[in-house]
Amino acid sequence: MKKFFKILLLVFLIAALGFSGKYIIDSNSKSPIVFTTEKAFKTSIEEKTVATGKVIPEDEVAIKPQISGIIEKIYVEEGVPVKTGDLIAKIKVVPNEQSLNSARGRVRNAQIVLNNSKIEFDRNKALFDKGVISSRDFNTIELQYNQAKQDLSNSQSDLQIIRKGSAGGSSTANTNIRATVSGTILEIPVKEGDQVIESNNFNEGTTIAKIADLNKMIFEGKVDEAEVNKLKIDMPLKVSLGAIRDKEFDAKLKFIAPKGNEEQGAVQFKIEGEVFLDKSHFIRAGYSANASIVLDTKNDVLAIKEALLQFDKETEGPYVEIKVGEQEFERKDVEIGLSDGINVEILSGVTEDDEIKVWNKTEPVKIEDKGDEDEE
Helix, strand or coil, X not given: CHHHHHHHHHHHHHHHHHHHHHHHHHHHHCCCCCCCEEECEEEEEEEEEEEXXXXXXXXXXXXXXXXXXXXXXXXXXXXXXXXXXXXXXXXECCCCHHHHHHHHHHHHHHHHHHHHHHHHHHHHHHHHHCCCCCHHHHHHHHHHHHHHHHHHHHHHHHHHHHHHXXXXXXXXXXXXXXXXXXXXEEECCCCCCCEECCCCCCCCCCCCEEEECCCCEEEEEEEEHHHHCCCCCCCEEEEEECCEEEEEEEEEEEEECCCCEEECCEEEEEEEEEECCCCCCCCCCCEEEEEEEEEEEEEEEEEEEHHHCEXXXXXXXXXXXXXXXXXXXXEEECXXXXXXXXXXXXXXXXXXXXXXXXXXXXXXXXXXXCHHHHHC
């Protein structure tokens, strides 16, 4: 009898242990997270892209000298408005010794030829007056004499240009550097005493000043090749400047580069947009800027939060999980459309009545109060 009771007790203990183990396993297998759900909704979605760049003047003119020399005097400062014809700087001409010596030699040669032509002219004029020579012969001698005088005048002018920068002793044309357009002096990259080189067919010359109209500004930026096909001329832009907070300027796209440049492995295309300024803000050339461009817009479409989407590891297709019972969900493949980075358009697979699982919810972290332990 005792043996029977021992066996019965042993069976009871084994059953109790089995029940307890199953309870613990089932409890641990349940997810500690209680998933919430959200529904699809109707909204408007705008697909945007942002181009980074800067704001620069529409037209910027570089003022260059017509003659080489040394900056003798600068009459303006950066940031000063100027009008066409205003004096910017004056150049002191430093003639080349070889060119100067050649010019002097040409003057002397022209003087010798003129002296000889005058002698011939005077002698033939006397003969012409007496009727010894014909009018035709005298006219030829007179022409040679006049040409000799003109050659001397030309060589003297050349010498004057080499010595002083202009003919006739007037330095207004070449040595006085004047503004060719109206605007604001953006930059004066030279200082008094600097040597400058004239602009010619073989050299672009030294820039003495840069002038631009700051009332006409453009946005210059770059967009990725994946988005450049969606751009069209005259598309509206919203330009925000790093130097002016909480202000957006309207702009209009007016140029898209036909050729892209590779930068850090990605092909970028240059764009330009006309910026519409207002009188309440002074915009300086070179401000960093971002241009927001609306690529596509859809109104009153069915959408969900993009965070609710999941993607199949193999097919990379999007899907969501729809509630079918208490904390029970089943997968539903969806077709998506336009996205603004927060909401995404749903073309098929979900209705407004479906409850969609918020799958990326995390379990709140429990922080134990260690105040008592610290006190101990």
